[in-house]
Amino acid sequence: MRYALRATLAAAILLAPAFALAAGSADVTLVVEPLSSAPPLYPGKPVVPLGGSARVVALADFTGASGKAIDPASLSYAWNVDGVEQLASEGVGKRVLIADAPLEYRTSTVTVSVTSADGALSANASVDLAAAEPIVRIYDRDPLMGVRFDAALPDTFSLAGSEATLYAAPYAFPTALGAPALSWFVGGALSQTGNLITLRPTGQGAGTATVSVTAASKGSIDAPAASDSLTVSFGSAGGGGFFGL
Secondary structure (H helix, E strand, O other), X not given: OHHHHHHHHHHHHHHHHHHHOOOOEEEEEEEEEEOEOOOOOXXXXXXXXXXXXXXXXXXXXXXXXXXXXXXXXXXXXXXXXXXXXXXXHOEEOOOEEEEEOOXXXXXXXXXXXXXXXXXXXXXXXXXXXXXXXXXXXXXXXXXXXXXXXXXXXXXXXXXXXXXXXXXXXXXXXXXXXXXXXXXXXXXXXXXXXXXXXXXXXXXXXXXXXXXXXXEEOOOOOXXXXXXXXXXXXXXXXXXXXXXXX
């Protein structure tokens, strides 16, 4: 009986450290926030701009052996892009990397390695970046509903009433270069600058006119630029003209 009791006690003593050494958990996810233009209240997601950059954020979820969450600001972050260490962005609490957009038709891979202060826990994650060319799209601005972002205007547009207001939205322009300059042309002649143009028929009769808009970033001769155009029909049979404000 004495030996059986000793064996039982020894087993209990040996099992106790197993519970004390329970491992924590570690996980990390990367979120890409393109630093590119998109109109206010636009429901879609911006894309990484060609010639621009993206903000990559590491969302770490570490739990210690006690079950308590570890503050992400206390973790160490090591970044690399296409295998090249980003030494300036490494260190404790450095959860964000500003990554340059890859060249056109190429991708780049951003990787982060996250480690706890004691080195007991670690996690890795990676994400591929692809850049998109800038574009500009034309939308109808309804007097009551505002800009109709649900669908860009096609190549033709019929001006049924006495006037119509169009809105130009630039997408995928690098925000580091500031907002792109927008210029409207009616029949090839510069008519208006800015996001909006209001079109009003003049005279009598029907006709058509080509309306186009260009968006161009500032800063260099090779700064991003894009354009869009449509043919506007207006009026009834006869003659007439058309101008934009």
